[in-house]
Amino acid sequence: MNKKTLTYIDHFHGNVQPASWEALGLGAKYAGEGGCAALVIGEGVQELAAQAFQHGADQVFLADHPELKDFRFEPFADLISKVAREYEADVLLFPTTTRCRSLAGMAAVDLETGVLVDVTDLETSNGDFIATRPIYAGKLLAKVTCDAKPQIITTRPRAFSTPEPDPGRSGEIIEVSVDLDPEQIPTTVVDYATREGGVSLTEAGVIVSGGRGTSNSADLEPPGDLDEEEAEIWKAHQGFELIQELADVLGAAVGASRAAVDADYIPYEHQVGQTGKVVSPDLYIACGISGAIQHLAGMRTSKTIVAINKDPDAPIFNLARFGVVGDLYDILPPLIENLKQKLDK
Amino acid sequence: MKIIVCVKQVPDTAATMSVEGGEISWGDASLIINPWDEYALEAALVLQAEHGGEVIALGMGKEEETEAIKHALAMGADEAVQISDPQFAGADAVAVAKILAAAIEKIGSADLVLMGQESVDSQSGILTSQVGRALGWPIYPLVSAFSEFDPDGGSFQVRRAMEEGKQIVNGKLPAVISVTKDYGEPRYPSFMGIRKASRATYPTWGADDLGIDPPTSVVSWPEVQEPLEREVVTEIIEGETPQEKAEKLAEKLIEEKVL
Numbered sequence: 001m002n003k004k005t006l007t008y009i010d011h012f013h014g015n016v017q018p019a020s021w022e023a024l025g026l027g028a029k030y031a032g033e034g035g036c037a038a039l040v041i042g043e044g045v046q047e048l049a050a051q052a053f054q055h056g057a058d059q060v061f062l063a064d065h066p067e068l069k070d071f072r073f074e075p076f077a078d079l080i081s082k083v084a085r086e087y088e089a090d091v092l093l094f095p096t097t098t099r100c101r102s103l104a105g106m107a108a109v110d111l112e113t114g115v116l117v118d119v120t121d122l123e124t125s126n127g128d129f130i131a132t133r134p135i136y137a138g139k140l141l142a143k144v145t146c147d148a149k150p151q152i153i154t155t156r157p158r159a160f161s162t163p164e165p166d167p168g169r170s171g172e173i174i175e176v177s178v179d180l181d182p183e184q185i186p187t188t189v190v191d192y193a194t195r196e197g198g199v200s201l202t203e204a205g206v207i208v209s210g211g212r213g214t215s216n217s218a219d220l221e222p223p224g225d226l227d228e229e230e231a232e233i234w235k236a237h238q239g240f241e242l243i244q245e246l247a248d249v250l251g252a253a254v255g256a257s258r259a260a261v262d263a264d265y266i267p268y269e270h271q272v273g274q275t276g277k278v279v280s281p282d283l284y285i286a287c288g289i290s291g292a293i294q295h296l297a298g299m300r301t302s303k304t305i306v307a308i309n310k311d312p313d314a315p316i317f318n319l320a321r322f323g324v325v326g327d328l329y330d331i332l333p334p335l336i337e338n339l340k341q342k343l344d345k
Numbered sequence: 346m347k348i349i350v351c352v353k354q355v356p357d358t359a360a361t362m363s364v365e366g367g368e369i370s371w372g373d374a375s376l377i378i379n380p381w382d383e384y385a386l387e388a389a390l391v392l393q394a395e396h397g398g399e400v401i402a403l404g405m406g407k408e409e410e411t412e413a414i415k416h417a418l419a420m421g422a423d424e425a426v427q428i429s430d431p432q433f434a435g436a437d438a439v440a441v442a443k444i445l446a447a448a449i450e451k452i453g454s455a456d457l458v459l460m461g462q463e464s465v466d467s468q469s470g471i472l473t474s475q476v477g478r479a480l481g482w483p484i485y486p487l488v489s490a491f492s493e494f495d496p497d498g499g500s501f502q503v504r505r506a507m508e509e510g511k512q513i514v515n516g517k518l519p520a521v522i523s524v525t526k527d528y529g530e531p532r533y534p535s536f537m538g539i540r541k542a543s544r545a546t547y548p549t550w551g552a553d554d555l556g557i558d559p560p561t562s563v564v565s566w567p568e569v570q571e572p573l574e575r576e577v578v579t580e581i582i583e584g585e586t587p588q589e590k591a592e593k594l595a596e597k598l599i600e601e602k603v604l
Binding site for chain 2 (some may be wrong): 012015017070071072073074077097098099101102103104105106108109110112113114115116117118130134135136137138139140141142143144145146147148186187188189190191192193194195200202203206250261267268269271274275276278282283292293294300303304305306312317318319320321322323324325326327330331332333334335337338339342343
């Protein structure tokens with residue numbers, strides 16, 4: 001393959017979403033002599049160009065401008081379409097992140113082409129891409145093709161390998177002229193409410209999840225002034241504290257079932273499943289989750305699944321490599337202690 | 346103020362999906378409004394209650410695929426429009442966006458277009474951006490809260506989700522916005538609402554009504570497959586006490602190099 005590939009490097013204030021490097025790895029793989037280029041947009045982001053070279057880019061288009069400090073869809077999409085057009089890219093790659101889904105969509109309208117969204121596998125046939133993407137939360141797989149140029153592809157985080165960075169590698173920086181009239185940008189950023197630390201679910205190698213079972217402790221005694229619903233949520237919070245503790249030991253992200261989110265045990269951003277996030281970690285530990293079909297759809301491609309549940313007939317056990325029949329309140333404390341010792345933490 | 350909410354009919358999320366003769370099948374599962382669209386409708390109805398105006402549900406699909414607009418009317422949308430034309434079969438996302446944009450322009454003078462963050466069937470999550478781009482309007486995907494909404498001044502503030510948390514932005518109308526689940530629980534249709542919806546009439550528009558040629562589609566799905574069954578041998582960790590089970594599980598995870 002000798003395609004001209006252009007990969008957009010997604011970042012937040014200079015912190016790159018790691019899936020960008022996975023997309024760039026594909027850019028390098030299919031570029032051959034066509035050239036592997038990356039595009040970095042922001043303010044004070046020259047360092048990202050260096051990282052892009054180390055991860056396989058030969059050229060980096062750099063749009064660095066004070067007006068680009070904060071991410072906004074319209075100016076970023078305008079620049080992406082402009083560079084893709086001028087570079088005459090055959091393939092435009094993005095990681096499937098919240099920002100890039102929409103950027104890819106906008107670029108497809110601008111460039112009169114289409115997007116192969118959230119791709120988990122990529123083959124070629126006669127120089128054309130045939131992408132595989134899960135639909136219905138992975139209950140089915142679709143083969144998709146795009147019959148126009150550039151072919152826009154967004155890659156699902158963790159579906160493709162990260163190229164090994166080569167510290168000695170460098171390349172050519174091409175400055176993109178940025179001509180922005182702040183008055184013409186419809187959006188102004190007022191503030192952020194960002195999380196401290198924490199691992200994002202879609203990027204996490206290990207996920208510990210909780211379900212309805214978090215509120216099922218017979219022994220816990222909630223404070224007396226709570227009504228029934230408040231007492232249930234109070235109990236669930238104790239369960240999720242154990243889950244968080246285990247997640248901390250494993251450097252894991254915390255997930256939840258829809259039932260737990262709908263019952264207000266934990267915020268929606270933690271929901272895994274068909275109407276939440278679709279995840280694919282190396283290890284998924286489901287605690288007190290029975291395994292509704294919508295939840296299984298969102299985590300079934302996890303490499304190893306562990307289920308801890310009181311009910312031996314819970315459907316989650318059918319997907320699990322290891323199962324423990326028991327109450328998460330009884331199993332998690334000794335599991336946390338054991339893993340702390342064994343992992344020397 | 347005029348708010349248009351795009352809605353879609355999909356198979357129930359509990360459906361077991363299969364492929365039969367190359368076609369996607371959901372067996373005898375019921376058809377429902379795309380669950381994400383209910384949050385967009387809820388946001389539209391809340392904005393309408395605060396600022397007045399009308400809420401119009403805009404659906405697209407085969408003529409008989411009306412579950413979504415019926416549900417929208419039952420929740421409280423004032424009117425509905427169904428887009429349906431055999432010439433639109435197989436439309437890709439960009440083509441759908443252009444068709445919806447044409448319908449939004451035909452409805453006319455909309456201040457806001459709301460939609461769910463994605464549909465549970467194709468799960469592309471790119472339609473908001475493409476409809477916005479086709480209309481030339483700004484987009485605000487993944488919104489969980491509105492504030493300082495001023496339809497007369499044409500401005501508003503929203504909180505929108507990203508991997509790192511929330512971004513709080515001021516935006517300008519007209520705009521295309523997708524609403525996420527953490528906006529808040531959508532209302533259930535009332536008995537009166539369901540009766541009203543069952544009697545409602547609404548126009549069905551095709552390419553001629555929209556005054557467009559069917560847009561070209563470049564993305565196609567030559568094949569759909571069922572994923573391979575996972576072959577998992579489940580090992581139930583036995584033990585006399587929870588401590589013993591926990592210790593054995595920890596050993597297994599380390600032995601099998603899972604950790």
